[in-house]
Amino acid sequence: xxxEIDQVNKRFGDFVAVxxxxxxxxxxxxxxxxxxxxxxxxxxxxxxxxxxxxxxxxIRFHGQDTTDLHVSDRGVGFxxxxxALFKHMSVFENVAYGLTVKPRSQRPSKAEIRRKVMHLxxxxxxxxTADRLPSQLSGxxxxxxxxxxxxxxxxxxxxxxxxFGALDAKVRAELRRWLRRLHDEIHVTSVFVTHDQxxxxxxxxxxxxxxxxxxxxxxxxxxxxDNPANPFVYExxxxxxxxxxxxxxxxxxxxxxxxxAPEYAGQxxxxxxxxxxxxxxxxxxxxxxxxxxxxxxxxxxVGPTVRLELRTDNSENxxxxxxxxHRYRELxxxxxxxxxxxxVNSRVFLEDGELQAG
Amino acid sequence: xxxxxxANARDHFEVNMSTATRKRxxxxxxxxxxxxxxLYLGFIFLIPVGxxxxxxxxxxxxxxxxxxxxxxVVASYKLSFSASLIxxxxxxxxxxxxAWVLVRYSFPGKKVVDALVDLPFALPTAVAGIAxxxxxxSTGWVGQYLTIFGIKVAYTQLGVVVALTYIGLPFVVRTVxxxxxxxxxxxxxxxxxxxxxxxxxxxxxxxxxxxxALLTGYALAFARAVGEYGSVVFISGNMPYRTEITPLxxxxxxxxxxxxxxxxxxTVMLIAAFxxxxxxxxxxxxxxxxxL
Numbered sequence: 001x002x003x004e005i006d007q008v009n010k011r012f013g014d015f016v017a018v019x020x021x022x023x024x025x026x027x028x029x030x031x032x033x034x035x036x037x038x039x040x041x042x043x044x045x046x047x048x049x050x051x052x053x054x055x056x057x058x059i060r061f062h063g064q065d066t067t068d069l070h071v072s073d074r075g076v077g078f079x080x081x082x083x084a085l086f087k088h089m090s091v092f093e094n095v096a097y098g099l100t101v102k103p104r105s106q107r108p109s110k111a112e113i114r115r116k117v118m119h120l121x122x123x124x125x126x127x128x129t130a131d132r133l134p135s136q137l138s139g140x141x142x143x144x145x146x147x148x149x150x151x152x153x154x155x156x157x158x159x160x161x162x163x164f165g166a167l168d169a170k171v172r173a174e175l176r177r178w179l180r181r182l183h184d185e186i187h188v189t190s191v192f193v194t195h196d197q198x199x200x201x202x203x204x205x206x207x208x209x210x211x212x213x214x215x216x217x218x219x220x221x222x223x224x225x226d227n228p229a230n231p232f233v234y235e236x237x238x239x240x241x242x243x244x245x246x247x248x249x250x251x252x253x254x255x256x257x258x259x260x261a262p263e264y265a266g267q268x269x270x271x272x273x274x275x276x277x278x279x280x281x282x283x284x285x286x287x288x289x290x291x292x293x294x295x296x297x298x299x300x301x302v303g304p305t306v307r308l309e310l311r312t313d314n315s316e317n318x319x320x321x322x323x324x325x326h327r328y329r330e331l332x333x334x335x336x337x338x339x340x341x342x343x344v345n346s347r348v349f350l351e352d353g354e355l356q357a358g
Numbered sequence: 359x360x361x362x363x364x365a366n367a368r369d370h371f372e373v374n375m376s377t378a379t380r381k382r383x384x385x386x387x388x389x390x391x392x393x394x395x396x397l398y399l400g401f402i403f404l405i406p407v408g409x410x411x412x413x414x415x416x417x418x419x420x421x422x423x424x425x426x427x428x429x430x431v432v433a434s435y436k437l438s439f440s441a442s443l444i445x446x447x448x449x450x451x452x453x454x455x456x457a458w459v460l461v462r463y464s465f466p467g468k469k470v471v472d473a474l475v476d477l478p479f480a481l482p483t484a485v486a487g488i489a490x491x492x493x494x495x496s497t498g499w500v501g502q503y504l505t506i507f508g509i510k511v512a513y514t515q516l517g518v519v520v521a522l523t524y525i526g527l528p529f530v531v532r533t534v535x536x537x538x539x540x541x542x543x544x545x546x547x548x549x550x551x552x553x554x555x556x557x558x559x560x561x562x563x564x565x566x567x568x569x570x571a572l573l574t575g576y577a578l579a580f581a582r583a584v585g586e587y588g589s590v591v592f593i594s595g596n597m598p599y600r601t602e603i604t605p606l607x608x609x610x611x612x613x614x615x616x617x618x619x620x621x622x623x624x625t626v627m628l629i630a631a632f633x634x635x636x637x638x639x640x641x642x643x644x645x646x647x648x649x650l
Contacts, residue, residue, distance in 0.1 A: 050551075051550075080544045098552035150552075153553055
C-alpha cells in the first residue's frame, strides 16, 4: 500500500508544524521520518494516521483519498512511544482488542481470534506472556505487544511514533534489528518517526530528513549520509567538522590546503564552509605541505576507535578526527603533541548571502 | 481516602514493618507520626464510637431488640439506606459526567462551575434543605411545574432522594476528576486506531480505568448520605413510616431522653454502614487486582 502525501499543511496557532510537505512512500517500504524535536515529523505521522487533521492537503493510500476518513476506518496500525497498552486487560486481550471490536458480521470466531493472537504473540516471541498484565512486562516487551496489537487488525500501513524512544540503549538496538527482520517478513508499508539518526540509518529503506516542518532530504540511508543535500542534513546526520574556506573556480582553500569542489567551477571568490566528517580526516604524524598543523588536545579511546580533538593554528574551533586504534599506535601520536591533518572527503557549501553564480 | 493505593506499595509497607526493629529507616519519623495518628484517631473517632457501643452493650438484649426492630424504626432504615443508595447511584452517573465535562472540555465559566461543585460542602445543610423545599414545594419555582405532571417532591420519599443527591454531588466529581486528568489520550487514540467506535472506547477503555475512582466516590457519597440530617428534615416532612430517616429518629429519641434507644438505633446504623462500605471497598480491591 503506497502512501501519498500531497501538499500537506498544519499549524498549531502561530507554530507551523508541517509546511507544505509532499512525499510519496512506496509499497512495502520502511521509511524513517528523521528530524530534531519540533521538526513536524510526529505531526506528519499523526496526519497520515488520521489522529490529526491537516489544514490543507490530501493523504492518499494507494490512490484512495483517506484525508476525511476517521482513524478507526483508515486501516492503520499505530504504535505509540509509551506503548499505550490497555492496563486493565491481559496481554492476550490487548492483542485481541482490534478483532473483538469489529462489528459482529466481520468479527472472527473466538477460536479464530485465539489462533491469530497466539500466532502474533509467537511472532513477537512473547506467547508465554498471554495471561499477564502489561504492568508485569518490561518496556521492550510492552512495545513488542503494542506492535502485535497493531498488526492484529492487518493494517494497510504501520505507523510507529518513536517506538524505541522510551527504552534503554541495549534494548533499543536489539529491538530495531528485530523490527527490521520483522518488516522483511511481513512487508507492510511502514513509517516510523525518530530523532536518532543511527536508528534511522540502520533500520529503514528510506530516510526522510525533516526540519522546521519541511522535508530537507529524502533518499536511501546511504544517499543521505554520503551526500547530504544541505548543511542542516550534514550536521544532523552524525558529527561533522566545519572549516572556513574560500571558494574560487572549483577549488576551496583552507589555509594552505586546496580541496577540490568541482560543483563550484566558475565561481568567483566567495566565502564558504567545508563540512568534513571526523572519519574523513586523515591524521599524519609528520609535516606535509598539503596538511594543516594542529595540536592534539584530547585523546579518547572508545573501544576499537580513537577520537582526537585537535586545534589547528588558525582555528577557534576544535577539529574532531577518528581513526582506528591500530593506526593511532602506528603514528605514535600523544596527547599534547603535534599532528598534521588533511580532509580526504569533504563537502563545500557557500555561506549564506554568497551568490552561487554560474 | 486514597482512590487508588498501589498494591505494591502495601507489600513494601509490610516488608518494612517486619524489618523495622532491625533496620534504621531512611526517612525517619514513623514512630512519631504513627503514634500521633493513633492518638488522633482515638480521640476523634475510636472513643466516641467505642462509647456508643459500650452504652448499647449495657442494654439487655430484649430492650435492644425492641428499640431497633420497632416497625417505625425499620421503615426508617429502609428509607435511609435505599434513598442513600439511589442518591449515590445518581451521583455516580452524573458526577462522572460533570467530571468528564470539566476535564475534557474548555468553555467560558469553567472555573466557576468547578468551584460550584464544592458548594454542597460549604453551604449549611439546613440552608440547603430550606432552599430545596422552597424550590420543590407544590407552589415553588420548580415544584409548581412538576405538580402539573403529578410529581410531588417536597414531603415525599422522592424529596429525601433529592436532598441526599444534592449533598453527595461533590464526592464522585472530586474523586473521578484527577484520575480522568491523568488518563492518557494515547490509550483512546490506540483504541480508535484499532477500529473501535467512540462508544466502544468509552465502554472498554475509559470506564474500566475510572472504576476504582468511581467506586470510591460512590462509597463516599453513600456514607455521607446515610449520615445526613440537616437538609433532609426540611424537605421530607418527617411523616412516621413514610418519610422519616433514621438519623431523625435518633435525634427524636434523644430529645425524649431515651438515650439507650437512640444509641441502639445508632449502633445498627453504624454496623450496617460499615458492612456496606466494606463491601464497596472489597469491590475496589477486586478491581485493583485486575491491575487498574
